């Protein structure tokens with residue numbers, strides 16, 4: 492078989508909000524969505540991970556839909572692809588699986604339609620699909636990110652001076668982001684939003700100066716979303732107490748939940764995760780690291796995988 496050029500995309504998971512940074516803060520995590528693709532005469536998606544088995548195996552797959560829509564945004568025709576997809580990112584658990592899928596779709600359109608999108612353009616497109624820039628920014632750029640959206644302008648800063656070890660407590664049940672956004676209020680009183688914004692600012696400042704105690708306090712003091720979403724995640728308080736007892740400095744809902752993000756001082760992740768495993772049952776404890784690279788793409792020669 493003649494070796495062929497295969498386009499490879501690897502996108503990290505992400506945990507958004509870090510508590511009070513609603514729709515703005517996120518951290519990229521070392522769990523990945525990986526995809527390999529080449530031109531074909533029809534769409535064909537080979538799903539390699541058990542979690543993906545129910546997804547469409549043709550152009551109805553969300554990743555293909557994003558690629559097709561991105562291409563048409565730039566008035567280009569997306570060619571059909573044959574591809575493989577595998578993923579370590581738990582679905583609908585607040586770990587940014589949808590943002591990672593969108594990033595992959597945008598990268599496919601960029602490569603196979605020769606769009607030559609800038610990083611800023613990619614961020615704007617992924618944010619438009621996802622609805623908020625937090626997961627999108629972390630999956631694209633890696634690290635701890637602050638995103639903001641004003642109209643169609645999306646700005647992003649990567650804070651590479653912030654360090655911590657993330658541990659994720661992942662329950663078996665799914666919670667779709669759409670459902671978890673439905674419990675949020677339409678409006679927030681001015682005085683409450685002033686306080687909520689101050690809490691988010693203080694979280695970032697405390698993480699930057701490594702004031703872990705203050706950071707933990709701010710993660711718990713969020714007023715934007717956690718008070719409303721806690722009813723959907725009844726085990727939150729119990730997990731929080733056990734994580735703090737095990738040595739985590741801060742605990743928050745991961746994205747829209749139901750997973751719970753626990754932060755430890757740099758270097759303490761292994762030890763704290765071990766303790767958490769001893770007292771938390773029925774949920775997966777993932778001892779992770781920050782992904783500092785974000786989405787990576789490459790070409791490889793292959794005569795075998797596809």
Ligand SMILES: Nc1ncnc2c1ncn2[C@@H]1O[C@H](COP(=O)(O)OP(=O)(O)O)[C@@H](O)[C@H]1O
Pocket residue numbers: 524543546552553554576578581582583584585586587588589590592666667668669746747
């Ligand atoms: N690899 C994938 N391929 C196709 N669709 C995906 C993939 N990953 C996620 N999705 C879509 O995103 C949905 C989950 O998105 P969402 O509710 O926002 O949760 P999450 O917190 O995981 O992003 C899935 O039910 C599926 O429709």
Ligand SMILES: N[C@@H](CCOP(=O)(O)O)C(=O)O
Pocket residue numbers: 505506507508513514515584585586587588589623625626668672716745746747748
């Ligand atoms: N800021 C969003 C983040 C959603 O993240 P996900 O991983 O749950 O999709 C929100 O809180 O709704």
